[in-house]
Amino acid sequence: MFPFAINPEKAVEELTRFNKKLAAGLKTFTEVGQIESGISAKEAVYREDKVTLYHYTPKVENPHRVPILVVYALVNRPYMADLQEDRSMIKGLLDEGMDVYLVDWGYPDASDRYLTMDDYINVYLKHCVDYIREKHDIYRVNLLGICQGGTFSLCFTALHPDRVRNLVPMVTPVDFHTPDNLLSQWVRNVDVDLLVDTLGNIPGDLLNVTFLSMNPYRLTGQKYLDMVDLLDDKVKLKNFLRMEKWIFDSPDQAGETFRQFAKDFFQKNGLIKGSVKIGERRVDLSNITMPVLNVFATKDHLVPPNASKALKQYVGSSDYHEFAFNGGHIGIYVSGRSQAEVPPTIANWLKERG
Amino acid sequence: MDNNPFTGDWMAGWQNLQRKMWEDWSEVTQSSWSNSWQQDNPMNFFKDGMSGWQKMFAMPQATPEVMAMRHAMGSMEEFMRMGREVFKMFQNMSEGANLTQDWTAQLDKSIQQAKAMFSQGQDSFQGAMGQWGKLDGMNAMMGNPMMNNPMKAWSDFLNTNPIFANDTMRGMLAGGQASEEAMMRFLSVPGVGFNRERQEKMQEGMRLILEYRKTFEEFQKLMNETSKKALDKLHKKLLEMGAEGKPLQSMRDLYVLWVDCNEEANAATVTTKEYNEINSRMMNALMRVRRNMAENMDSAMGSMNLPTRRELDSAHRQIASLRRRLSALEDALQELKGKDSSAEIHALRDDMEKLGVRRLRDELADLKRQLEESSSAPTLSVVESVGTEATPEKSAIKKTVRIGNAKPAMVAAPANKGE
Structure with a gap:
């Protein structure tokens, strides 16, 4: 049997209908208005250079007494965690009675080229943690690190275990050499020194192209054809555009930080080998003795589950738990199901541990 | 409706x-498109319509909605282009003999023609940049950049990002065989005289460009092989659909099937050692070109007493160093002020909070009040006992309240909600 059941009339009708939808959609585009993101009320409470510490307004009168500090990655922007009213991990945590802070690394420019991981972890992050400790008159805070921010959180906790009460790494790479880690394979033979020495800061566009290359046909072609189906629904279109904004809102990476992260973590897999040094001190994951809730996504194509689950073997904590979310690297923050599963799981786990 | 592709006039349909x-x-x-050229080429709407739309609604250049619409227009254009080629293919097939029986041979022929396009003149830089979109018939459907393959994404990136390319570099890269031969001749001339060093630097730059061009062509060749594998997958799936009697029902279905085939082929390629090795070599070669150009530019700027990248880097390095020293001094100052010396007190307070001492105090006050209130009643006495476990949530503190000669009653303390 011929594998096409399409006659000329049917094909013309289909393409005409599709074309009409796209043409009509032009008007919808002009009507969606400002694409806002980051919906929860927050206040900038501490600033240092381009780094800002935000405090979200609690939703309950007496929030949990130990605040959570959310540490986002340097890649993309942190409003992914607070994207829209019905897609916000931050809102979910606030609804659960948690007191939430977030560190926003800002947009590095050429003057930040020489910022190192030491600066990010032992200066900026440490100062944010100390601000919270002082403000709340507590000795230790809860840390929740996202992706690369999770790796930063692991380093910080290993170096300053006396400042962290509970640790929640989310979709965090730990073992960078699992066979299914495509990003790691791609960067393995790149001359990182040459790259940084040539470009200075690493352009966000370069990272975007790299991520898109993992599913180039779907992400640069089919996705936008599928978008035409949303054009008669302003709300859905706006949600699509909000995600687009986030995907391409890519800060450049401070050159020296990228150099160390790419070489020591991606190329040498130093975090689990214990060979990473931040400043003058070696990062030893066995120093992480406080409770750990390791959250990962089972369909994560950027940070494969095994890259995260490796943490169990290396931390010194006897109170180690895992939460496997059935979804992807982004879906864990923005899918409908994640709203019902992820924040309550994290909040309850923290509440049980005081 | 009869869905037989060969019962209608495809060209009339188009x-x-x-x-x-x-x-x-x-x-x-x-x-606003009232000219015959547009009418004859409606697909141009997707390109030209974008700028008209932006002007009409005064839309800025780089908002998410403009970018998304631009992508949508691009995808639609390619979807329509695919449609045109399918129309053309079916028209050709319906003009052939014995369609219902020969379709597998026709399909095989079309796939082979498309694959051939990836073998002819496509491994050169010019081929990569120039041949897309010049294909025809079924070949265009399979070989044009309708799905924006990685090669196109990469070349778009190079072409639009000033960090990676500029007009000079594009010109040198796209120079063709003649320019390559001219370059080789130039490179073989030894540097002599007053401008010897400058000449050597230029020669080095050209050598690096040729090296990059070579790696780019290797990369292109690999991706062409990947495209051929995608065609094989498409061929196989179409044959399976025919054998199972489950034909594609729409143009969109064909598009999705084609995307799936390309993604499968791409996924298989990008996980190989060969891809990693070629991709890295291409990246490293590009960086060498870029660095050489920056160094030459720096020399030129320096000779005009203008700020150079080297000088800026030096200033930025000093700024970073000063920031660190300042931060360390501020931390030391804080320590001297005694902020950190209160760490132990913080820790003790923290532990006390955990033990629920505040709640115990409240309860004690409560009991005292009860005692005071009952002091006027001669038959009432209160005895209290407190659990010894550290965590109040786990061991509810129990109070024994004795009234007169009655038996003791056990009352659970309220849960501590503050923890």
Whole structure:
């Protein structure tokens, strides 16, 4: 049997209908208005250079007494965690009675080229943690690190275990050499020194192209054809555009930080080998003795589950738990199901541990 | 409706589609496309319509909605282009003999033609940049950049990002065989005289460009092989659909199937050592070109007493160093002020909070109040006992309240909600 059941009339009708939808959609585009993101009320409470510490307004009168500090990655922007009213991990945590802070690394420019991981972890992050400790008159805070921010959180906790009460790494790479880690394979033979020495800061566009290359046909072609189906629904279109904004809102990476992260973590897999040094001190994951809730996504194509689950073997904590979310690297923050599963799981786990 | 592809006139259908598209876009854009050239090439709407739309609604250049619409227009253009080629293919097939029996041979022929396009002149830089979109028939459907393959994404990136390319570099890279031979001749001339060093630097730059060009062509060759594998997958799936009697029902289905085949082939390629090695070599070669150009530019700037990248880097390095020293001094100052010396107190307070001492105090006050209130009643006495476990939530503190001669009653303390 011929594998096409399409006659000329049917094909013309289909393409005409599709074309009409796209043409009509032009008007919808002009009507969606400002694409806002980051919906929860927050206040900038501490600033240092381009780094800002935000405090979200609690939703309950007496929030949990130990605040959570959310540490986002340097890649993309942190409003992914607070994207829209019905897609916000931050809102979910606030609804659960948690007191939430977030560190926003800002947009590095050429003057930040020489910022190192030491600066990010032992200066900026440490100062944010100390601000919270002082403000709340507590000795230790809860840390929740996202992706690369999770790796930063692991380093910080290993170096300053006396400042962290509970640790929640989310979709965090730990073992960078699992066979299914495509990003790691791609960067393995790149001359990182040459790259940084040539470009200075690493352009966000370069990272975007790299991520898109993992599913180039779907992400640069089919996705936008599928978008035409949303054009008669302003709300859905706006949600699509909000995600687009986030995907391409890519800060450049401070050159020296990228150099160390790419070489020591991606190329040498130093975090689990214990060979990473931040400043003058070696990062030893066995120093992480406080409770750990390791959250990962089972369909994560950027940070494969095994890259995260490796943490169990290396931390010194006897109170180690895992939460496997059935979804992807982004879906864990923005899918409908994640709203019902992820924040309550994290909040309850923290509440049980005081 | 009869869905047999060979019972209608595909060319008449295509003309009909063009007319309808023309009407739709003319209506949307308020007849701003009233020239015959546009009418004959309705697919140009997707390119040209974008700028008209932006002007009409005064849309800025780089908002998410403009970027997304631009992508949508691009995808639609390629979807329509695929449609045109399918129309053309079916028209050709319906003019052939014994269609119902020969379709596998026809399909095989089309796939082989498409694969051939990836083998002819496509491994050169010019081929990579120039041949897309010049293909025809079934070949165009399979080989044009309708799905924006990694090669196109990469070349778009190079072409639009000033960090990676500029007009000079593009010109040198796209120079063709003649320019490559000219470059080789130039490179073979030894540097002599007053400008010897400058000449050597230029020669080095050209050598690096040729090296990059070579790696780019290797990369292109690999991706062409990947495209051929995608075609094989498509071929196989279409044959399976025919054998199972489950034909594609729409143009969109064909598009999705084609995307799936490309993604599968791409996924298989990008996980190989060969891809990693070639991709890295191409990246490293590009960086060497870029660095050489920056160094030459720096020399030129320096000779005009203008700020150079080297000087800026030096200043930025000093700023970073000063920031660190300042931060360390501030931390030391804080320590001297005694902030950190209170760490132990903080820790003790923290532990006390955990033990629920505040709640115990409240309870004690409560009991005292009860005692005071009951002091006027001669038969009432209160005895209290407190659990010894550290965590109040786990061991509810129990109070024994004795009234007169009655037996003791056990009352659970309220849960501590503050923890």
